[in-house]
Amino acid sequence: MELSEIEAFVTIHRAGGFTRAAELLHLSQPAVSRRIELLERELGAPLFERLSSGIRLTEAGLAFLPYAQQVLAGISDGRTAVHALEEEEQGTITFALVGTLASTKLTTHLQAFRETYPRIRLRLRTARSDEVSTLVQQGDAHLGLRYFADPRPDIHSLFAINEPLLVISAAHSRFGTSEPTEPAALLGVPWVTFPRSSGSSGEPFARLLERQLVRHELDTAERIVIDSLTAQKRLIEADFGVGLLPASSIEEELHLGTVRVLPIAALQTSVPVMIIHRRQAYLSRAVRLLPAMFSSQSSTS
Secondary structure: OOHHHHHHHHHHHHHOOHHHHHHHHOOOHHHHHHHHHHHHHHHOOOOEEEEOOEEEEOHHHHHHHHHHHHHHHHHHHHHHHHHHHHOOOOEEEEEEEEHHHHHOOHHHHHHHHHHHOOOEEEEEEEEOHHHHHHHHHOOOOOEEEEEOOOOOOOEEEEEEEEEEEEEEEEOOOOOOOOOOOOHHHHOOOOEEEOOOOOOOOOHHHHHHHHHHHHHOOOOOOOEEEOOOHHHHHHHHHOOOOEEEEEHHHHHHHHHHOOEEEOOOOOOOEEEEEEEEEEOOOOOOHHHHHHHHHHHHHHHHO
16 A cells, blocks of 8 residues: 555545546546555455545545545654754644634734744634644644644643633613623523534533523523524524623624623633644644743733
8 A cells, every 4th residue: 555545545535536636636637546446456445436426435435534644644744753853943833723713812822923933834724623623633734723622532632721701692682681780681581502412513612501501590591503603693693592602703793783792790601722733743843832832821811
């Protein structure tokens, strides 16, 4: 089994087809097809189904994919290790983060890092928390910034900051008093929330809200379950209910005046924001410097 065959397999999957993969690999399409044929022959099973609408992985392909990705990620780590011997504080760090976090004080930390280490280039990618972890796990990002610790055994999570969760309603809501200060003011008011199912990226937020509602005897309230933060905000703006959302995610809506923060301190809480990396990844000095910067900045803020 050749590395070039594994690279072709993963590239086809990511690109969604042989033609685009050939372009990315700077090869002819027959050359890419030949590599897959050799790989399938060695594995003894087809890896792709050819459909009229494109391709998709077979069961064998799905089983082989995570191992192939780990091989490529390991090779990438090896290259990084060799390059780091030449220039410890130079190179590129790919940093994946939840998009709303770019509007928090974490941006100040990134700016401080760039000014302190001008020879290190930061490449930023935004995604949901679960997608951030996948990018890190596959080796597409050296580091990630997400809500809550990742439970996967091959991912290491390091605390960065706490993100406030605020109770919000429509700017001119029909629910409750104009300035409610006690949880009881929201008795019977619907809550817009994430699904509690284990497959939902918002499950930790849903569980946290449930604990707050139970603690303050509001757990009989209706739940409007939406697996999209953007859709939740639109429903709250339309006064379908109230929500408990990250402060960074509602900055634009507060600026526009479409929502308001309800001053109910007992319901407000926070969630941890974590820096993550693969446990077995080689972390160059440049990559190690970024979490260290976050840690030092957080301890002094």
